[in-house]
Amino acid sequence: MASIRDVAKAAGVSLGTVSNAINRPEVLAPRTLRKVQKVIEEMGFVPNASARNLRAGRNRVIGLVVPDISNPFFTDLARGVNDAAFAAKYVVILCNTDASTEKEVQYLDVLSAQNVEGILITPARDSNRALASVTEKGIRLALVDRPAQGLQACSVAVNDSYGGSLALTHLQELGHRNILLLTGKADIPQVADRSAGIAEAISKLPEHERPIITELRLESMSAQSAYEAVKKKIDKELDFTGIICGNDMIALGAIRALRENGISLPEEVSVIGYDDIDFAESAAVPLTSISQPAYELGYAAAELIISECENPERHVHQRIEFQPRLIVRSSTAPTTSHRATLRIS
Amino acid sequence: MASIRDVAKAAGVSLGTVSNAINRPEVLAPRTLRKVQKVIEEMGFVPNASARNLRAGRNRVIGLVVPDISNPFFTDLARGVNDAAFAAKYVVILCNTDASTEKEVQYLDVLSAQNVEGILITPARDSNRALASVTEKGIRLALVDRPAQGLQACSVAVNDSYGGSLALTHLQELGHRNILLLTGKADIPQVADRSAGIAEAISKLPEHERPIITELRLESMSAQSAYEAVKKKIDKELDFTGIICGNDMIALGAIRALRENGISLPEEVSVIGYDDIDFAESAAVPLTSISQPAYELGYAAAELIISECENPERHVHQRIEFQPRLIVRSSTAPTTSHRATLRIS
DNA sequence: CTATCTGCTTAAAACGGTTCAAGGAGAATT
DNA sequence: AATTCTCCTTGAACCGTTTTAAGCAGATAG
Numbered sequence: 026m027a028s029i030r031d032v033a034k035a036a037g038v039s040l041g042t043v044s045n046a047i048n049r050p051e052v053l054a055p056r057t058l059r060k061v062q063k064v065i066e067e068m069g070f071v072p073n074a075s076a077r078n079l080r081a082g083r084n085r086v087i088g089l090v091v092p093d094i095s096n097p098f099f100t101d102l103a104r105g106v107n108d109a110a111f112a113a114k115y116v117v118i119l120c121n122t123d124a125s126t127e128k129e130v131q132y133l134d135v136l137s138a139q140n141v142e143g144i145l146i147t148p149a150r151d152s153n154r155a156l157a158s159v160t161e162k163g164i165r166l167a168l169v170d171r172p173a174q175g176l177q178a179c180s181v182a183v184n185d186s187y188g189g190s191l192a193l194t195h196l197q198e199l200g201h202r203n204i205l206l207l208t209g210k211a212d213i214p215q216v217a218d219r220s221a222g223i224a225e226a227i228s229k230l231p232e233h234e235r236p237i238i239t240e241l242r243l244e245s246m247s248a249q250s251a252y253e254a255v256k257k258k259i260d261k262e263l264d265f266t267g268i269i270c271g272n273d274m275i276a277l278g279a280i281r282a283l284r285e286n287g288i289s290l291p292e293e294v295s296v297i298g299y300d301d302i303d304f305a306e307s308a309a310v311p312l313t314s315i316s317q318p319a320y321e322l323g324y325a326a327a328e329l330i331i332s333e334c335e336n337p338e339r340h341v342h343q344r345i346e347f348q349p350r351l352i353v354r355s356s357t358a359p360t361t362s363h364r365a366t367l368r369i370s
Numbered sequence: 371m372a373s374i375r376d377v378a379k380a381a382g383v384s385l386g387t388v389s390n391a392i393n394r395p396e397v398l399a400p401r402t403l404r405k406v407q408k409v410i411e412e413m414g415f416v417p418n419a420s421a422r423n424l425r426a427g428r429n430r431v432i433g434l435v436v437p438d439i440s441n442p443f444f445t446d447l448a449r450g451v452n453d454a455a456f457a458a459k460y461v462v463i464l465c466n467t468d469a470s471t472e473k474e475v476q477y478l479d480v481l482s483a484q485n486v487e488g489i490l491i492t493p494a495r496d497s498n499r500a501l502a503s504v505t506e507k508g509i510r511l512a513l514v515d516r517p518a519q520g521l522q523a524c525s526v527a528v529n530d531s532y533g534g535s536l537a538l539t540h541l542q543e544l545g546h547r548n549i550l551l552l553t554g555k556a557d558i559p560q561v562a563d564r565s566a567g568i569a570e571a572i573s574k575l576p577e578h579e580r581p582i583i584t585e586l587r588l589e590s591m592s593a594q595s596a597y598e599a600v601k602k603k604i605d606k607e608l609d610f611t612g613i614i615c616g617n618d619m620i621a622l623g624a625i626r627a628l629r630e631n632g633i634s635l636p637e638e639v640s641v642i643g644y645d646d647i648d649f650a651e652s653a654a655v656p657l658t659s660i661s662q663p664a665y666e667l668g669y670a671a672a673e674l675i676i677s678e679c680e681n682p683e684r685h686v687h688q689r690i691e692f693q694p695r696l697i698v699r700s701s702t703a704p705t706t707s708h709r710a711t712l713r714i715s
Numbered sequence: 716c717t718a719t720c721t722g723c724t725t726a727a728a729a730c731g732g733t734t735c736a737a738g739g740a741g742a743a744t745t
Numbered sequence: 746a747a748t749t750c751t752c753c754t755t756g757a758a759c760c761g762t763t764t765t766a767a768g769c770a771g772a773t774a775g
Binding site: 038039040041042045052053054057076078079080081082 | 752753754755756757759760761762
């Protein structure tokens, strides 16, 4: 591999001049600049990043730590992060923790060993200690889709509570008064926040309009798990006309269970998903869902941390909150009785 | 940030000793070792990666360049790469090119500027030049899902030709004699290979069993685009009983178009997808599809390149080929006439 | 008591750049 | 012709490690 010295020798100039040709071309005489650039070109010289970073104390690398890159939400997020980083000539190291705290800690170690400038992370439940020790090492942090409880860090998030209320209000306005909630484990902050949002939305309604909620906590937030749960539930009793799902895969599983039992959608039961994954639009029954701006979330997070890296002294930590949006498609409709009401009025 | 010198001073030893404590603990006297380790612990010292890499000429970073990380195939692939890298204490820089040659070249530049040790890439059509210049810079290369035409590089791939023949044979054996092919642009190697596989499978059949193929090349390999194409096609004439799709999203779009025209699945038309994305199983009509071992592909590719980095002199370039598998679900069935035949025999 | 050996520790030389004070050659001014 | 300016270029210091040859005790052997 050619070094800057080889280039200097070949071009008949000093090594400082070559460095200038690369970093501050304006200070060189045009003739010299051209000469050096030609040699660089010919030799295919690429400056050694390690050497350069060593001197500069910066390396333009950030880490992105997510629990599950297969989840379309995080895939989109990662794209946003990547694009923002690319625009700023940064580079992203992707770390997938499979939602394991242990793996997360290991990845944080690897990242600090790599001396990344910043880390974007959607942390596991109890990783504040590990995160604190990262910031102590001078690595900047930004939390994605989690609050920055007690940490010196920026955060970006989607307003999950509002998302929950959006879903509930939509069904409520369509006349649904018995609603099934298909959620995940209670210790997932998003799940808790959405439930809180739903509860709050209900409390704001006049008493006689309040729907009755049955919550089913699924072991895993997957289509299969939802399929089984709904199947079992229907076998016992069909005591609901609407389902609010923790994500779109759950919604799809639920829909399959309903159809197999001859329940028509959305005439008899309305289903609303969450995340608005690509696929929701092209499903057999195009899915009504709550869309989260995952890409924008990632983009914003990356911009935050990069601006902090570039300008540490004037940076102030901030929290950016995005609002989810209701996307109405064909899987939700007014209840029969509600439709009657509408006709009368 | 603490440096090795600060640690040395605090521990009352020379800086070489600290370095030994980190990298070759066995050469130190146990007492010294403990003393130094204690100080390292207390100060939260992390060695500077840039300095270390500069000296060692290695940095345990590889780059992964893919056209579209949102595509579940590449998402799974990326997971495989990540896991293999993590196991070898390597780290992965993710680059998403949106299938743009320009972005790809830029990313290759960024990666070589970062001095990554190796690059895993699913290259765009005409990027051999750019790739050759990367290898000239001493960066090792492995091609994913593409042949290594003329390049000094390892490659991993799925046998697309076989995948095509699997799909065709399946429909053929179910009695389908008029098959619609929904593919993408012809210059995508996968598309071409699968078509070739289909053609070859047909040529091996006795003449009277050969199905008639109609190929429709979609502008974009998306559900929407397939939906429109199939809709238009049906409006003119329903002259097929089976559809082979370039990917699962296409299959879903096609299915939607069929259902909206009151064509029942799989009774009247069978549909087979490609990729076997997570979702295929939970679709309204669970989708028959060709499954590609994307995770394993990524894992194998990462292992190849890492072993090359660790042991450059004894490494020989190789090609690993995975076989796709047919996953039969409910979207394919024998044709009515074929079922009759079966009953008779 | 001197000589050799053993086991640690140390000082110093890389690694490949960036940066900055200092130097040098012309051009412009006096 | 001497002086001052400009504009470039250069040499050297430095970034934080790893590595290797050399050094220094203390122990063992002669």
